[in-house]
Amino acid sequence: MRRDQRPYFIRRIQDGLNKFYVNRFIAPAFDALGTHPDITSPRNVEIWGGGISAGANLHLHASKGNMVRLATWRSGDREGRIEIGDHVLISPGTHIVASERIVIGSNTMIASGCYISDSDWHDTYDRTAELEKHRPIHIGENVWLGVRVIVGKGVTIGENSIVGAGSVVVSDIPPNCIAAGNPARVVRELDMSREFRKRSALFADPDRLERDMDNLMRYILRENTLLSWLRSVFSPTRSD
Template structure:
């Protein structure tokens, strides 16, 4: 589709259905889930295992064919843990898998297709067991992982740091820098004189933002009709 063809009330109904799915099917899968959880496609979010906690206003932007997976495993009596802080953004296709502990700080942004795992899952010589091939991951507040970043076991990424697309992070990255490569290395420092706006600022007045977005959608979709939408679904043309 080249444009949004749904009538305003259809979009509202579909939005209500997504919120129901999120609250009824997804939220109970977490040990804790703060208010304001927004999920674009609840059926494409997989939460497996216990000890998975998320904070306030977390956004899980899954998509068809690009599932988000948050998984913990129990190995040798040890159960993994995943903790996402407030205002975290997780984009389509990202997998976060914990054998021990993965902590992601508030305001962190994770782009599409990232893989974060605190374990190698198999020993180098004993391919039947994990043994000691695991170590906690800590991603600091307001970090930003680019598309298809891989974060390996035992890594700490400092607050505000940016990891370039396609990077493989195998060693600690300090705070307030830009790093990239395979393995990732620091390219430059962020300017300490320039302030950084965080995602939390988007939610300073959540009710007002919701009202503004609703008015915007009502305006943008004002000319859409039920027939026009159905026609675009079943008999699309280049105009759609």
């Protein structure tokens, strides 16, 4: 498809069904979920295990063929925890799996296909057990993980830092820098004389934001009709 062919009222119906699905099946899977979550393609989201919480304005975007998975593992008396701050973006194909504890700071952006795990899941020599191959992960506020970044056990990534696409993070990344590579290393310091504009700025007035997005959607879809949408579904052409 070259563009969204749905008429506005069909888009509204589908959005309403998605919200119902989120409220009925996704939100109860969290221990706590803040206000105004935005979860796209919720049938491609899996929340598994206890101890998972997220703050306000969580943007959790899955897509067909790119499931988002948040999962915790129980081992004896220990249950993993995933703690996500406010205004966090999690993109399609990302998996976050905790045996102990993973903390993701507010305003963090996680691009598509990232993998974050605080455990190796198997010991080096005893391949049948995890043993002590787990250590917590802490991702600071306003961090940006590029596409397909892997974050391993015991890592701390400092606030404001950026990790380049495809990097493998196996040791701490300090705050206010850009890191890249396998293993990821600091390649540049950020200019701290410049002011950061964080994702929280988008949500200063969430009700107004929702109205503005609805008006934009209404404008973009204004020329679409039910008949043209049905034709594009059942008999698409190059113009669709």
